[in-house]
Amino acid sequence: MNEALVVMVRAIISYFSLLIFARVLGKEQISQLTFFDYILGITIGSIASEVTVDLSSRAWPHWVGLATWAVLAYLMELITLKWRYAAKFFEGEPTIVIMNGKIMENVLKKMKFRITDILELLRNQGIFDLNEVDYAIIEPNGSLSVLKKPENLPLTPKDMNINVTPTGISTELIYDGVLIEENLRQMNKDKKWLMDQLKKRGIKDVSEVFLLTLNDAESLYIDKYKDNIKKVKDIGDYKGPF
C-alpha cells in the first residue's frame, strides 16, 4: 500500500469536494459569518482533513459526514431564507446596545458583552467619545453598527446643496501593460481616444502602463511601471530580513 499516493488521492477528493460544497453553500465573506457559521466552517474543514489523512478508516464514511454537514447547512440556509421566524431563532437578530446615547446595561448582560468590548468596537470605527453615539447595534455576526448623533455626522454635499456628478465604478482599461478592449468598448471609447489620453500624459505605448482605470465621470487613473519616486518611504518599525 502506497500511503503517500493514497493520501494524495484522498486530498484531491476532499479538496474538490470542499470547494464544491463551499460554492453551493455560497456563504458570504468570513467577516459576515455568524458564530454558528464559523463553527460550521471549522467542523466541515476538520472532517475534510480526516478524509485526507486518516488512513485508519475508509474515506467514504468521513465523506458522507462531510456531505451531510454541507447538506444540513444548505437546508438551514434555505429555511432561514424562506422563514423569517426561523431566521431570528437560528441566526439571532440585531440588538440595540446604545439607545439615544444611553447604554442598555441589561442588554449587554444578556448578550454577554462587556462595556470594554463595546468601547473597543467603537474605537475600531474611529469613535473615541461615547457622547458622539446616538445608536449602537450589535449585529448577528458580532459587529457593531453605529449611528452618530446628528451634530457629529459628517457634512455631505447634500447638506450644502451642492450638485455632484456620479462617478460610477472604475473599469480597468489597461492592466499589466495589456489593453482590455472589451472594457474599452463597454465604456464607449476607442483605441484612438485612449492613445490620445496617454499621449497627453507623455506615455507612448500601452506597455508602459501597469494600470489604467476610467470611471463614468471620465476621470482616469494611470499608474506607470516607471514611478519616478526617488526616495521610497519605509513604514517598517523594525529591520527584518527583507
Added chain:
Amino acid sequence: MRKFMVAAIPVAALVLFVCIMISGSFFKKPFGKNDDVAQMIETIMEDVNNEAWDEAVAEVDELDSAWRKVIKRIQFSEERDEINFLTSNVARLRGAVSAKDKSDALMELNDAYSHWKELGK
C-alpha cells in the same frame, strides 16, 4: 452550454469521487485467474486440512502475489488497518505452513478470510 458545464463538472466530479471511495467491493473481485484471493484461501484451507504442505507452500506464494495485486486496486477505498491485517495474516500463514503447524495455519486462514469479507463492506 456554458451554464450546463458549470453544473455538470462539479456533479461529475462528485460522482467520480463517490465511485472511487466505494469501489472496494468491485475491485476486490478477481479480474483474472491469478488474483482470486478468496478462492486461494479456500484452496490452502483444503491443503492444510489434508496436510498437503508442499502444495500449501506454493499456494501461499500465489496468495501473496494475488493479494499484492488486489491491494493496488483497493488501497484508495479501503482502510489501511484492514489491508495491513490481511498482509500480516499471509506472512504468518507462510511461517505456519513452512513449520507444518496445522492449527496456526488454520487460525491465520480463518482470520484472513474474515478480514477479506470485511473489505468493501
